[in-house]
Amino acid sequence: xxxxxxxxxxxxxxxxxxxxxxxxxxxxxxxxxxxxxxxxxxxxxxxxxxxxxxxxxxxxxxxxxxxxxxxxxxxxxxxxxxxxxxxxxxxxxxxxxxxxxxxxxxxxxxxxxxxxxxxxxxxxxxxxxxxxxxxxxxxxxxxxxxxxxxxxxxxxxxxxxxxxxxxxxxxxxxxxxxxxxxxxx
Numbered sequence: 001x002x003x004x005x006x007x008x009x010x011x012x013x014x015x016x017x018x019x020x021x022x023x024x025x026x027x028x029x030x031x032x033x034x035x036x037x038x039x040x041x042x043x044x045x046x047x048x049x050x051x052x053x054x055x056x057x058x059x060x061x062x063x064x065x066x067x068x069x070x071x072x073x074x075x076x077x078x079x080x081x082x083x084x085x086x087x088x089x090x091x092x093x094x095x096x097x098x099x100x101x102x103x104x105x106x107x108x109x110x111x112x113x114x115x116x117x118x119x120x121x122x123x124x125x126x127x128x129x130x131x132x133x134x135x136x137x138x139x140x141x142x143x144x145x146x147x148x149x150x151x152x153x154x155x156x157x158x159x160x161x162x163x164x165x166x167x168x169x170x171x172x173x174x175x176x177x178x179x180x181x182x183x184x185x
Contacts, residue, residue, distance in 0.1 A: 030076035038069035059120070062128030063111075064104055071096065095161030102155040103127075105134030109148050113139050 039045040040053040058065040074096075078089050108114070108131030114122035115136065123132060134154070138147035160166070165173050 024080065027076050027080035030072050030079060034069045034072035034076060037072060041065045041068060058124050058128065060128050060130050061100070061104060062124050062126050062131055063107060064100070064127060064131075067100070071100070091164065092162060095158050099155060099158035099162060101130050101134045102151045102158055104131035105151045105154075106148065107131055108135045109139075109144055109151070113144055113147075 036049060037053060037057055040050050041057060057068045061068060075093070078092065082089070104127030106127070108127035111122075111126035113135055114126050115132065116123065123129065126132075127134070134151065135144075135147050138150050142150075160170075163173070
């Protein structure tokens with residue numbers, strides 16, 4: 001949005017650009033990022049973008065880099081299909097980011113909680129920098145077992161944010177899920 005505002009400020013014809021077109025540009029950028037990320041992480045395409053994408057995506061997410069194209073594609077769909085629901089999009093983006101962070105943290109713990117001094121290969125095999133950021137303070141403070149418990153709580157919180165479920169509504173949501181699973185209305 002900020003970059004688009006700067007670009008639109010140059011010249012006169014783009015200042016009155018409809019908000020829908022601004023969302024289309026962001027959606028197309030997310031689509032391009034999803035395609036490039038999938039080409040590098042899923043299909044090992046080679047080219048001048050391979051190294052930067054690997055450094056950023058695999059460095060950030062570690063062994064969970066394979067979910068990055070899916071998340072980028074999902075964000076693109078949200079931006080293009082429902083541009084007027086930016087409040088929901090923001091809530092979902094935050095919820096999914098926290099959920100991804102918790103999962104990266106769990107992968108980091110499962111791989112022995114490597115640190116930056118363990119080297120980039122160890123970080124990439126685990127949960128990347130995001131996993132390290134989620135675990136390092138807790139592991140240093142209370143050890144890996146309580147850090148894992150904390151990550152479970154963070155994961156549960158992220159699920160509540162993503163599903164827009166207040167804590168006091170959990171019993172009702174669980175009952176509704178049970179009814180759906182039993183094929184009741």
